[in-house]
Amino acid sequence: MTSLPTTTGKKLGLVIDLDTCVGCQACVTNCKEWNTSGHMAPLTDLNAYGAGADGVWFNRVHTYEVAGHEGCGASASRTMHFPRSCLHCEKPECVTVCPTGASYKRASDGIVLVNEDLCIGCKLCSWACPYGAREFDVFEGVMKKCTLCVDRIYNENLAEEDRVPACVLTCPTSARHFGDLGDPNSDVSKLVASRGGVDLMPEMGYQPVNKYLPPRSRKDTASSMPAPELKPADTANGLLGWVDRLLSR
C-alpha cells in the first residue's frame, strides 16, 4: 500500500560526511557491483562501452566548488564531493503518488522499496522525488532505486561485520555510516548530533532519514611547526676537525 506507516520501528539510514568524502567513486562502484545481482537486479546498462552509455545506478557522486561556507576557512572556496542516493524519507511522496502500490515504505525499519512485479513504469515516483534518487530501467520497464542493501543488512550468510550497505562497507575514508537514526543513542545519531548533521532540501517537507555532515570549519592558517635551524658542522674536534685542519694547510 502506498499509504505511509504512521511510525516505523527503526529509521535505518545513512550518514554521509561531506568533510571526508574524497569523491573516489568506490561507493558508486560497489553499490553497482552488489545491486546488479541483488534485490533490484539487474541494474541494466545500455551501450556500456560506446557513445551514449546509459544505465541504472543507485548512487551518484557529484563534485562542487563551495564558497561562502565556514568549511572554506580563509580560502575563497573549497572542493566538496557529494554522494547522492535515496534518503529513505519519512514523508516519501514518491511512495504516495504511486498508483499501483508498487512503491512502499516498510513499517519495520523505514526502508523505501519498489515491488517490481507491481510497477507499471509510469515514472511518476521519479517526478515526485526532489533528489533524483529513482532511476527508470528502460530495458525492464520498471523503476529502480536504492534498497539500503536490504539483502545485505539482514543477510545471515554474511559475516556480521559485513551486514552493512555495500557503499558503507567499501568507503576508504569512512565517510559513510549506517545505523538506526530513530534511536537517539545509536552511533549514527550521536555522530549527527556532534557534527550538526543536516537534511537536504528540508523546505520540501519530505523529512529525509539520511543525514549529511557539512564540511568542518577550517583554521585560517596552518599551525607553525618550524624545523631546527641549520648550523655549520663542528670542526673544532674529532676526526672531522683533524681532516679540516689537514686540508686547510
Place this chain on the structure above:
Amino acid sequence: MHPALSVIFFTTSSGAGYGMLSVLGIYATLGYLSRSLWFSLTTMIIALGLITAGLLSSTLHLGHPERAWRAFSQWRTSWLSREGIMAVATYIPALLFGMVWIFLPASTAVLGVVMAVCALGTLYTTAMIYRSLKPIHHWHNQHVVPCYLVLGPMTGAVWLLVLSQLFAQPIPFLSPICLVLLAAGLTAKWLYWSFVDSTSGPSSPASATGLGKPESGVQVRSIEWPHTEANYVMKEMGFQVARKHAQRLRTIAIWAGFLIPGVMIETAILQPSTNPLIWCVPAALLMSVGIITERWLFFAEAKHTVMLYYGAQKA
C-alpha cells in the same frame, strides 16, 4: 520535464472529450439540448472517442502497459490512481446519457448533471497529479487546476459548436459561451505564465546540498558531474529544447489557442448570413494546435529540483 507526446495527446484529447461531456451535461440539465439522431450519435462518438483515444495513448508511455489495471488500486493517496478511476467511472453516466439522449424520449437532466460532475472531476484529478508534485515549481502552484478546469470545457465547447453547426442543431448561446471560455482560458494561462515568470521554487544548490538556506549566501557550483553521458534523471527531468523558444511558442499558443479562434467565432456571430462553419472549423483546428503547443510548454518549461544538483541555480 520531458514532454512525452503520449501524455500531451492524452491531456489535450481527453481534456476536450471530458470538456465536451461537461458542456453537454449542463445544457441537457438546463433543457437546452435538442434531440436529433445523427447529431446526438456523432457528438457522443466524438466525445467518447477523444476520451478513449487519449486514455489509450496515456498507457503508451508506461513501461508495462499490460499492468495498467493495477493503477486503480491506490486511490487513498495517489492522484494518478484517482484520475484512472474517475476517467473510467465517467463512462457509466456518459454511456447512459448517450443512450437516453440518442434513443429514448426520457429526460436527460439528472444524467446530465452526473455526467458533467464526473467529467469535471476527471479534469480536476488530472490537474492534481501535477499540482501535487512539490519538486516542480511550474506545476506545484494554484494556477494549474484552474487552467485544466477551463481549457477542457473550452476546447470541448468549441468542437461542440462545430458539430452543432454541421448538423444544423443550434445550441442556444453556445457561440458566446465559447467566447467567454476562450477569454477565461487565456486569462488563466496568462496568470499562470505571469506567476511562473516572476517566482521560483524554494530550493537552491545550497539547500540541495545541505549547506544552507537559499538566502544564506553559500554558493555551490557544479564542477564535475557523476557521469559523462546524460542519465535517466537528466533526460526525464532536465529537458532543455523548448526553453530556448519558449517565448515564441507562448506567442503561438496565445494567438492560435485563444485570440484568433475568438475573433473567428465572433466573426461568425456578426455575419449570420454566411455559413458559420467557414469560420468555426478553422477556429477549432487552430485552437487545437494552440492548446497542444500550450500543453507541450507546460511540460517542457517545467523545471525539477534535481537539476539543482547538475548546475541549475533555480528550480
